[in-house]
Amino acid sequence: MRHGDAGRYGEDAFRPEETGEAHRIDLGALAYDEVTTARLRALGTGPGWHCLDVGAGTGTVARWLLESAGVSSVLAVDRDTRFLPVDRPPGLVAQTADITAPDFDPGRFHLVHARFVLMHLRSWRRMIARLGSLLVPGGVLVLSDAVDLTTSSAPATPYTVVMRAMWQALRQTIGTDISWVPDYPYFLLEDGLHSVAAEIHVPPLLPNGPLNRFWADTWERTRCAILATGQVDESGIERALDALSSPDSAALSPGMLTTWGWKPQHTAGSPHP
Numbered sequence: 285m286r287h288g289d290a291g292r293y294g295e296d297a298f299r300p301e302e303t304g305e306a307h308r309i310d311l312g313a314l315a316y317d318e319v320t321t322a323r324l325r326a327l328g329t330g331p332g333w334h335c336l337d338v339g340a341g342t343g344t345v346a347r348w349l350l351e352s353a354g355v356s357s358v359l360a361v362d363r364d365t366r367f368l369p370v371d372r373p374p375g376l377v378a379q380t381a382d383i384t385a386p387d388f389d390p391g392r393f394h395l396v397h398a399r400f401v402l403m404h405l406r407s408w409r410r411m412i413a414r415l416g417s418l419l420v421p422g423g424v425l426v427l428s429d430a431v432d433l434t435t436s437s438a439p440a441t442p443y444t445v446v447m448r449a450m451w452q453a454l455r456q457t458i459g460t461d462i463s464w465v466p467d468y469p470y471f472l473l474e475d476g477l478h479s480v481a482a483e484i485h486v487p488p489l490l491p492n493g494p495l496n497r498f499w500a501d502t503w504e505r506t507r508c509a510i511l512a513t514g515q516v517d518e519s520g521i522e523r524a525l526d527a528l529s530s531p532d533s534a535a536l537s538p539g540m541l542t543t544w545g546w547k548p549q550h551t552a553g554s555p556h557p
């Protein structure tokens with residue numbers, strides 16, 4: 285594993301070649317899809333919409349957009365599309381691309397959605413603006429990323445020690461940074477979007493629930509980097525894993541902040557979803 289500024293998601297952590305990585309992404313999706321899809325429905329996604337799902341992962345949101353919301357098309361972009369369903373519903377098109385590449389220009393869309401992607405990119409601020417620029421007039425940008433509400437003064441339990449070490453490890457190895465996520469609404473306003481709003485969801489940590497399994501798996505995959513922070517040793521990680529399967533750990537999971545904003549209608553007759 286490289287250190288410094290060179291590391292990237294999918295190369296220096298969370299490599300798609302690693303056994304079970306698709307399952308790990310699906311565990312996250314299980315914990316958050318209900319909230320994501322409720323928001324997308326409330327925003328009016330439906331027939332006639334052409335959608336872009338950036339960093340689509342296993343494609344659960346793309347599939348929902350087509351099969352439940354009835355949108356007209358979804359372009360699912362990921363730097364590695366191997367986890368997208370092979371039995372793709374009609375209208376789902378997969379594109380393998382690095383969204384940070386200067387020539388990434390997949391078209392214009394009524395919905396541009398990215399969940400748990402920009403927090404892993406060092407160029408997150410530029411990417412917020414870039415994704416907003418891919419909207420048709422009247423289109424909506426919907427961005428979700430992680431927030432950790434555990435305060436720095438929260439008790440140093442096995443869980444909080446490992447979770448803090450994990451964020452530090454991800455920052456050092458692949459550049460993950462969630463410190464700016466609560467400021468999303470300001471960035472969307474800065475980029476000229478209107479009717480900006482945001483909501484937060486913190487799912488419960490339940491023994492053997494999808495979220496507990498997601499974090500246990502994430503810690504296992506980043507164990508070396510977590511240890512390299514010097515904040516915790518092997519036995520500390522084991523104690524934190526025990527806490528994740530205990531009904532009495534009182535741990536607060538990181539949550540998901542979703543922010544959305546609309547591109548103004550500039551011209552009469554331009555498409556509005």
Ligand SMILES: C[S@@+](CC[C@H](N)C(=O)[O-])C[C@H]1O[C@@H](n2cnc3c(N)ncnc32)[C@H](O)[C@@H]1O
Pocket residue numbers: 293294309312313338339340341342361362363364381382383384398399400401404405
């Ligand atoms: C944590 S997963 C989230 C997957 C999905 N959005 C979800 O919420 O279930 C992050 C995804 O973003 C993709 N990704 C990371 N960096 C990327 C980049 N620079 N360009 C395209 N995709 C990227 C990864 O391959 C991975 O599928």
